[in-house]
Amino acid sequence: MTDFLQDRLKVALLVISLTGLIAGLVLSLAGFPQAADLAWSAGVIPVLAGLLAEIVRSLKGGEVGLDIVAALSMTAALIFGETLAAAVVALMYSGGTLLESFAEGRARHEMRSLLSRVPRTASRHLDGTLEEVPLEEIEPGDLLLIRQGDVAPVDGTLESGQAMLDQSALTGESLPVRLDHGAEVMSGSTNAGEAFDLRATRHAKDSTYAGIVRLVEAAQKSKAPMGRLADRYSMVFLAVTVVIAFAAWWFTGDPIRAVAVLVIATPCPLILAVPVALVAGLSRAAHFGVLIKGAKPLEALAQIKTLILDKTGTLTDGRPVVVAIESYGELSEAEVLHFAAALDQASKHPIAQALVAAAKARGEALPFPQNLDETAGEGISGIINGRKIAVGGSSYIASLVGTAGPELSTREAGEVVVALAVDGKPAGRLVMADTLRTGTADLLAGLRRRGIERILLATGDRQAVAEAVTEKLGLDAVRADLTPDQKVLLVLSERKNGPVMMVGDGVNDAPALAAADVGVAMGARGAAASAEAADVVLLVDHLDRLLSGLEIAQRSKRIALESVAVGISLSVAGMIAAALGYLTPVQGAVLQEVIDVAAILNALRALRITPTVPGLPAVTQAAARSA
Structure with a gap:
């Protein structure tokens, strides 16, 4: 059954259970108790049938969930004539499954353009x-x-x-x-x-x-879906519930006490509060530009121990920028950039466009060149304000004027040198490189404080370039010259150290993103393949949002666990009271609703989470806190 049909079925079951409950209450108040029982039963039976089918599917898959408790409580309540209690339980369960489905599908619809750049x-x-x-x-x-x-x-x-x-x-x-x-x-x-x-x-x-x-x-396909948080406690809670219910019936001879125990044991704090907290976390993360594709990735994000980062476009900006300018002639460094950028306006080469962007960022007014002559991939020449200008690689400039000028004194791995000639003479050089994002070191330190134990670099770049860029970051390992399948192997091998998160932005990163426990794509400029394969997409081109997403995930999960602990503790206390005869099935169902409300209100605290974003102004964080 498709997800669409499953969602429609859950909506239908919720409507049926709600209609049956309301109709039964109206008939009961009107003095038709038998008709009320029929209405309540009619609202319960479809929900129970759907629940039993789900239990069978789970058992075939080797899973035992807390849905069994809900099925037992509804079945026992119907058998012993407690139809109102059964109707309340059916409404709680159908509403809970629909909300859980919403949690799973939240944000997935934002990413549907799989591999949009592939030609047809x-x-x-x-x-x-x-x-x-x-x-x-x-x-x-x-x-x-x-x-x-x-x-x-x-x-x-x-x-x-x-x-x-x-x-x-x-x-x-x-x-x-x-x-x-x-x-x-x-x-x-x-x-x-x-x-x-x-x-x-x-x-x-x-x-x-x-x-x-x-x-x-x-x-x-190989990534096994995580079970619901609730199911991790299912066997223990199920055993405790059955023991208390059976003991109440055995020692008192009253089956209604067992029904009351089962009704109040229906684990709605787990079924409802957990997805509410996680959905709230999803919404809060999206507020800070972090799209998390469902409750399962959010929960997995909170447990990450190893982080693997791509280099280009992830640790670095992914765009070459001017890091140094050398002048050896009558021109100043500003004039070297001015003439080079003015001529490069006529070129579509990425390096040329980066030079133009650098000049415009400094407020330069660039005249348009004339008499252009471009050699693709080598360089370009032309006339600017009556002067003959040439820009390109050292070999291109040397072929025009005999020499590109003095040798560059120092050059780091990964840097590109652009030479400039003016009126037939070497005039200067511009050194360009793909630099680290601002605040990267602080970000990595923040991630370690949040529980990340290992941070590695995985790149298709050369080893010398990778080591030069990350020299002062204190990474645990640098893996270079990697193909896409080698990145996947690295992710799988690192699982021995705990759950793995992979961050990347290119098509070459997509397989590793899909193989990781949590894949994070730089969605602002990243490829569609990586965005689709990833579990998390950073909607703004700021790597510091990774820390925001991690903090929100951890705090949302903690709030969910708190809701579970409080809700289950109150449920166990209620079961004991029901076993001792202090609560009827209907009273137990109502009490369970009160417990649900308390657990959900606690879960909604996740909507108030305000992460600490490195470099974000205090006034902005204050505004986010009040949003």
């Missing part, structure tokens, strides 16, 4: 013309045209002279790579330069991108 068609060369064909029709050996901005639909080899490819979704490397004729091109790579021809070497279903999709699907 491709442009294939045929007899001097281009035809648009579905991916299934592409055969090895076909020649495809990959336009600027297109995603390579299949694996292949580069037929054109050169190509600039953004492989960040596959390798985690934020900077585009230049490939020469004959080089292998992975499906899922985005063309960041001029259009090029690709010779297909595999069918679409056998290509890299399709393999990542299959890894995601397999990992999702």
